[in-house]
Amino acid sequence: MTVSVLRLKEWAHPVAPVRREVLSATPELDEGRPPVLFVPGFGHGAWAYAEHWLEHTASRGFPAYAVSPRGHGASEAAPKADLRAYAHDVVQVAASLPRKAVLAGHGAGALVVTHALARYPARAAVLLSPVLGGVSTALRNPGLVLPALFGGGLRLPAGQLFSRELPVAAARAYAKRLGRASTRAQWQLLRGVTPERAVGDPPVLVVGSPDDKIVSPSALKDAARAYGGAPLLFPGMGHDLMLDARWREPIDATLDWLEKSH
Template identity: 30%
Template structure:
């Protein structure tokens, strides 16, 4: 099997998802027909808005307001003391991945929830380039939404490559920053990195897999670089979910992933060349680093690297896989984050 991992395959592994060119110039919108063919069906208390970015492109945001039951009666009302939560997805996903379980969970605990679809994903417009953007442009799009639509510093929650986007954001987030709005990153209450790509990017993960787990390396390449997860149910399950995930759920999410991502999030060769992200002082922001014990993509060393980089002890959730927010025991990770959020208020 190791012989199958040629230098060409190694190159594929290092890019992992794509090898396209990127631009940071204003990007032209695509026609609506190039969005998801069948929009994700929202739950009763959820809504969808299109946030217009400075480039003129529209970014999908799924919204679910927080509610809490009064002790005096069963009537529900919005709560205002909790920070809003802004969710950022990773590759091959979109805002819908948070709307399934975590947005209803956190909304029921009194948190206003906003899940963003990055450009070229979900119902968001796509730029005219061959990739959706860079760490800078994606983080700037998130910042633009926060600046224009939120009145209180939010908690950012990012998954996989969405976690890396958040790492770039927090490296640039400063209070009372009077700069050109294109460079403005509003301050945060905190950030949670969920099964996040580490600060150095995915190259370290790739090389560890290549030399210690060649079969796994081959599968990762086939699943992500060659998009094999889109056609193989077993490979999709192994890449993103626990072995016990029911077939009908894997098939449903597999189809949503295929429809969600019309273009790669990054040119990963250029991305890795620009990493690691800048470090921040330990006291600069409240940070949670959360991983999954059965993660097929981000290994234990990758989780530890992120924790060391930010000077925090990472938490590894047992019995869940890379797509922690969709997996069989999705509530395990959600409960860890909720406990951490409650500690932020103390």
């Protein structure tokens, strides 16, 4: 049975319930492997994983799920949501799964996962192209994040998200599907909110690309070092690993790691 970790604040000031979108793909034969719960970055939704990774993960024998945190994808709108609410959505979905899950977050979704890990005893975690917030995020992409400082949305054009290997039409189509996170969550991201210690100290893998135009190579190394490891890098890929032209490479490497670790 999966147990989530609750604190007094959660009881005194509970996060409001919402309708959440959860997409899934399951293996033909259940071999008892841990489910993988994918968490999208700000502006993305569960659809970003449903495009390729959900079915591929299931074909490798891992039950695969993707949640759209409130205000994202087809989940209920939540214009005043914060990181705590997003992490709550992840924990609630993870706790509903039949076995202890692996949490995999992309972009700012990786930051959400780090906060969820303080409340959910995950089997493992994967931080994909992690945007963990703070001043370094703003300094690397001032043109992208400046609107967020004044209540606007974080702008993520196709050229910042994908490599040149992905056809332009596909890249633009994906970019048009992007929404935006709440203003409050954007502020928290830019300010930098340090998560509490993960429950149970699960193994954590950091995955990214040295050619990511949003996350620097040094940021990837720092994120991995914080969890006692080194990043798994895929040169030539863009920020959105799950949608880029060579999407199979990072997910296969991640699942290989899970097989060896568990």
